[in-house]
Every structure is written in C-alpha cells, then in structure tokens.
Amino acid sequence: MILQDDNIIREYLKMYYISTGIASFATDDKGESLYSEGPVSMYCQKFKELSGNNCPCKSAHLKAGRQSEKIGDGYIYSCPGGLIHWTASIIVKGLYMGALVGGPVQMCEPDGLLIDDIIRINDFDVQNRGILHAYINAVPIVEPERVRYLSNMLYVVAKALISEESGILSERKKFYQEQAKINESIQYVKDLDYSEHISKYYPIDLEDELMSKVKSGDKKGAKIILNELLGYALFSSGNNFEITKAKVLELMIMLSRAAVEGGGNLEMIFGLKLRYL
Template identity: 65%
Template structure:
C-alpha cells in the first residue's frame, strides 16, 4: 500500500493554518490524530480530560472522514463537544487513508445552553460548568458561510495531496449528487402519487433527446435523473423492470447521439460494450451510475472536438448559445463573447462542430420550441418569439426543414 507523504501533508496544513488562522490536523484511517498545526483549544483539552478513556472524539473524526469519502467532498460536522469542524478525505488507491480536518470553531456566539447540553449528555459534574463556559468563550467564532469556504479550501489541499487519485472523489461526488436528485424526484412522486403511475412524462424523453443532440450534458443529466426517479417509483422493488426501462433509455440516448451528428460506428460500438456491462449490474445504485456514464459518453460523441484549445473556446460558445438562444444573439455577439474575430470564429465553429453557426442556433431553437408545442396552453403564434425567432414564417420554414413537418402539424401529431 502506497504510504502517505507526510512531509507534503505537514506543509499543506502549515500553509492552511497560517493563511486562515484556524487549527487543522491530519487523522489516520482509524480517526486518530497523527499531526496537528495550530493551538488546541483549552475547551477541547478539558473535554478530553473529563471524558477520559471514553472520549468520543476519535470516533467522531472517523465518522466524519468516512462521510466525506462517501459523498466525495468536504464535510462539515459538530464534534461531541458541540463545536464545528470540517474534514476532507484522503483516498489513495481507492482506499480511505485518513483525512485533513479543520477547526474547531463556533458558528454562533457562545451560548450557556450548549454547555448545559454537553454536561447533561456526558454526565459531567455540574461543578465544571463555569470552567467549560469560560473556555468555550475562547473558541473562535466563524460565520457559517466562511466555514463552508474554509472546508472547500481544505478539500482543494486534499485533492492536491492525492493528485490523480482525486478523480475517485470526483466520481463519488457525482454519484452521490445523482442519487440525491433521484431520491428527491421519488419523494416528489410520492407526494403526487395519485397520478404518477398513470402518467409517463413522454415530453421529458423528448427534452432529454433534445439536450443530448445539442451536447448539453448538464441539462440532460437533470432530466435523466427525473426519468430515473419516475422509473424507480413506478416499478417499486422490481429490479428487472427497472433494468428494462433503463435499457430503453440507453437505446434512446444512442439514437439521440447519432441524430446529433455523432459518429455512427463509434456509438454503436459503445452501445454494444455498454450492453455487456449492463448484464453484470445487480443493484439499483450501480444501474443509475451506469446510465449516467452512458449519458456522458454519448453526449460527448455528439461534438467530438480535436484541438483542446479550440475545444475550450467552442464549448464556451455552445454553452453561451444554449443559455441565451431565446435572446437576440448573432454570430458577432457570440464571437465577441469568446474574444475572436467574427470570420475566424465562424470558420472555427464549422470546423470543430461540422455545422455552421446559424444552423446550430436554429437547431437549438427548434429543439427548445418542441416543449412549447407540447404545451397546448401556449398559443402556436407565440412559440417562435419565445425561443428567439423574430419572424413566424421563418420559424415555420426552419422547423419544417429540420423536422420534416410544420410546427402546427408537429403539435397535432404529437399531442393528440
């Protein structure tokens, strides 16, 4: 097992302490403190003296570190002494090796109630009240927002220590966030459960396809999470039904990537590879993680950009278009946004994406207009203006060119 580079860790902790003025320390995989930088508050020393061999601090550090490892980011927690701490995990070779920790601090002004609760919870003699209260007043008070930034700063240092291994935490953070979003959607479904089993959000599937075709990874992920939440709620504990539904979503994603201009052979090859992976999955969590990986890969296939420098510029332009398509944007305004001349940006855009600027903008607007066509409450005459077309007839012409039917015909056939 690769040893921790304690010299680098000490250097990082010293720098953190000097810059922030907050005490910090390193714990091992068992929660034991290996090294500390800064003064240990007298309140903490007295708490340890009073608890003796039963001091719960080590277990508290271990629990917080493991929680941080689980969610893939820093974790703020209250120690048994009632003080705020934060921790950033260190994972080497996919194994939890310990954590960097900051604190303790108070996130509000000292309160006698806190001391009374600590005395009561740990069965301390009441004669210790005055001393604990006096020592608590010496613990620094840091507002919650600053504590959050301090925790994020510590996490940056932990990632620097882990170097390439930090990608493990990044993946865990994404997985945890996805699970949280899916759970939120399930809870929402439970609240509106009278109708959820009878109604499948087909319009969300169309929106998902639209996002993938445009290479909008973030927007597609949000919608996919909602669809997963619906699938899990509707199918209950039937894993095979859920698996079949997720398989349908994968097929839909692959088609969207092809329609968006992705390489057909590459996508079909990935599809075959992912099918083999899917057969090995046996938990809902692994299934959700897998389909998110599929989504990212297929979305990346839509616009595979070669030169990394060009990639950043064009991705920035695409993000700007996706965010502002409903406004009056032009080739000139977007080229100004990415600090390129209009002619060079136009050539670069076509070279990297295989589609010229105005065609891409029209494609985005048409895809977005579909969700308003699905909504019968929105007058057909208003749709063009909502998505950025200033001329109704031009919108109809562009829509028919891309979809093969007029907006009115699309609404009639898809919203019967």
Template identity: 30%
Template sequence: MQECNSIILKDIIDVDEMKRILNSFVLATGLGAICVDAQGELAIVPEEHEGYCLFCKEIRRDQEGRKRCNESMNKAGKLAAQLGEPYIYRCHAGLIEFAAPILFKDLYLGSISCGPVLMWDWDEAAVEEILSLTNDLGINREKLIDAGSNIKMLTGRNVQAAAELLYITANHIAKSNIETLQQRKELNDQQSQLAEMIFEQKKAEERIRFLEGRIKCKEYPIDKENDLLDKVRMGDRTGAKKNLNEILSVIFFHSSGNIELIKARILELVVVISRAAVEGGASMDKLLGYNYSYIFELASMNRFEDICFWIVKILDTFLDTVYESRNIKNSNLLG
C-alpha cells in the first residue's frame, strides 16, 4: 500500500454522490460517518452528520484532542488499507470507531470514518476509563460524560456489518470513476502528442515553402497509412498507435478545422483498418458488426479530440479481435 501524491481523494470520489450516500447511512443507522483524506483531514462531511457527535465535538474543542482525533483516523485508515478491509478500533478517547479504506489500485487515498459507538454499558467503569484517557485535555468533563451517555450501543456483528457496507459502497464509487480518470489521462497524452506532431509538421511545411516557394508536402501520408495497416496485420499495437497519431495530425492540419471533412476521412480510415484486421486473422462478421455501430457513434461527435480518442479505442478493439482469433486458431491446432 502506497500513498499517492499526484491523485487526491476528490479526483476519484464524486463528492455530491458520496455526501448523499453518507447522509442516507447516517439517517438509516444513527451513526456518524465522515470521509477523510490520506492525511486524516476532513474531506467530505454529510449534512446530517454535522461533523461530529457531541462527545467528539467536546474532545475536539481542545487542540491536542483534535490532533489525536485526526491521528487516530489517519492511522486507522492506513491500517485498513494495508489489510484491504474495514478496520475496527478504539480511538484515543476509548470509544469504538471503524475505518473503511478508499483505494486507487494499491494507493491509499483516504477512508470513511464511522462512529463512535459503544460495545459495553456506559457505567461507572466506562466513565472512569474515558476520564482517565482524556485527563490531560482542556475540556468540560460534565459535558463529556453527558454526551457519552447518548452514544449508540451496538453488538460486534452490527459494527462489522456497518463497516462492510461503507467499504463496499465507497470502493464501488471509486472504481466507477477510475476508468473516467484513466480515459482523461490517455486523452491528454494523445492530445499532447498530436499537438507536438502538428507543430513539427507546420514547421516542416514552412521550411519547404521558404526554400521552394510552394508547399510540396503531401496532403495525405499514404506511406504512413500503409505502415499502419502492416502493423495492424502483425498485431503491433504500439507501432500502430504511433502511426495512427501521425496520420491524425496530418488530417487535422489539412482539414482546416472542418469537422465534417475530418469525420469523413476518419471513417475511411476505420474501414481500411478493419480490412487489415481481417487480413491479420480477425473475424469479418464481428468487425462488420462493429463498423455498423461505429458509423452512428462517429456521426454524433463534434470535437476533434473526442474523435481521436474514439479511433484509438477502435484500433484497440480491432487488434484485440486479431489476437482473439489467433488464440482460437492456436488452441485448435494444439487440440
């Protein structure tokens, strides 16, 4: 388990959705629940929770008490992440809380901290222990004892069930946003490469114009297309993507931003790539089905960057189909 410096909790978690879920949890169970980041600081607090219970609020009035609360939540969240499951623990003030980790792959981004609860009677012995643990804090003892008497009491089974529910919920939300984050990164990387290629092509054409007085650059790099098709037939994913990006930069440059012209050229490119995939061993019937749906998808797009990201995913699909067909043939031969 690692901590992540480049990705923060709110990159992965939809704040409004998490607030809605935590609000429902608080109302349904009567337990407090908040979301803390990788440093143990408050990140998402549902309106129904109002931050903390009266007991916790009294503890956190003291600076040292607030520090210990944050340290407890931070430590518990990291231990939960290491275990890969909810972690039930006693906080620094002696009450039961539990942490459900929020992970991005193997990176710890934060946790849902829930509680406090009691798993024993609020009797004289319990009060004495609480006062002993908080003896050095500058707080009102009477308010603390009164607040403690209102803390919800649960069985171990109830606590475990509540912890599991929060863990499953939080990580379902996180996983649903991971794909979007990855797509955004891939799109940014691709756009950066395209921008660099377009810039280099523009410089090259200006150099030719200066030397010869006219543009001798081809309007369409047929040699690059042939290289692309060869790599598709061979199943060379990395080489094919490199050639595709070079072709996309040329299409953009020579289309003068005309999105309909760009889409027409992209559709032609999809067709020839699919033919090359069939020549590489892919199923013709499967690719024909793909191509039919791709026509409607492309028609709905109006941004060049979206089209670029889309055709790269299509290339991946075609290559996956090539690999799949080869694996089936190899299995048949071995059988």
C-alpha cells in the first residue's frame, strides 16, 4: 500500500490512461508493481517470462523511482528490455513510498539489432527472436517531445496525489536545476584557454553586476549571476577546499554589504552571515 486509500491511485492512473492512451502502473517502495491501467505489454510479459527469477525489471523501476525522488521531478529512462518508461515518485512524510510509471513506448521504429542485443545480454534462447520481434512491433511509438510532456503530466498527477508533500519535490527540483546551472558554468570555464592563469578571466564584471542586482532587490537576477560565480569559484580552486571556502566567504561578505546598502536589515543580515560561517 502506498497511500491509505489506494483507490485514489487507481482512479488517477485510469484518468492518466484515458487521457493519454498510454498504459501506466504504480510500484511500491521495493519496486513491485501493484496495479496498472491500460493493456499489459505482451513484449514485457515475454521478457519477464524468459528472465525468470533473474528478471531485472523490478530493480530498474525502483532505481528510476529513486532517481525521480532525488531530483524532485519526473524521470525518463530505458528499461532492461530496451523500451522507454518515465516515472514520478510518491513521497509520504518525507519517505519514498513508491512511484507512478508510464509506458512502455518506443521513440523510434524498432531496430532489428535491438532484439539480438537483448537476447545476447540476457542469454535468452535465440529461438525466441521471432516472437520478441512480433511483440516489440506492437509497442506504441511516441516522438521524444511527446514523451517529455507525458512525463511532465505524470509528475503533475503524482504531485496531486501527495499535495502535502509536493513542496519537498519542488524544493529538490529547484536545487538540482541550480546545481545544473553551476555545472554549466564549470564546464564553460573548463573549455576556456588554460594557457593563462584563472585570474585572467575571472568575471570581475559579474561581481559588480551581482552587487547591483542585490541592491535593487532583483532576487531572480542575483541568483542567476551568483550561480555562475560559484561555478568559477569551484572550478578555479580545483579540489582545494580551503581556497573554495575563502572564495565563498568573500562572496558572502560582498553580498551582505550589498544587501545592507540596498536597505536590508543590518542585524538580520549579519546574523545570517554568522550562522553560515
């Protein structure tokens, strides 16, 4: 059981299937499939039958569900059978309770080599090649852009199921989006010419722009610039934690001063600074 009233999940899965035409199912916190809506894929059934006790599907769905929990968003992945699924985690009181899973689908016409690879990797009897080909041809083909929107929709459904916990997922999603921006900045610095010292191309002008954004109260603009500066700070110090710490402290002092000059509460700002030092 994922929620106290699992009938709610059944109803939401049915709504998703009727609206999209794509099958979906729910898994528990161990990756076990609990119930589904829509036709069961004959390809999946045959794959599980041939895999027997070594079937990797449960662990694959569990891993994907956990990844969705980690990033606070829907997660699109390829299953061991070579098909596409997407998942959205169910969080109750901060704990992972399971996930909603959409699919399977294919994003392009099935390649004849795919079945050969599946047979080889899973050590299936080659005599099953024909039946697997027939079954995979029956799996719906959905263009990548629509898959992305189907994943987003399932994520919305999952959030509706756990409205009280949706804030946790939103915060995780926000955190990973910010981390992605920092990583982009790091990669940008890596792509620059290494022949000159890092200080040569440290974006001093961005610091001035950040100060201006903070003073004017432009929170969104300041956050974007700060993420870029953190990317430079993290990369330029390599693995030296002390250097990274010094640069971050320098940014913190600069932000505090700008906030005060912009009319911020002096005691609150310096109290926060001391808290994070």
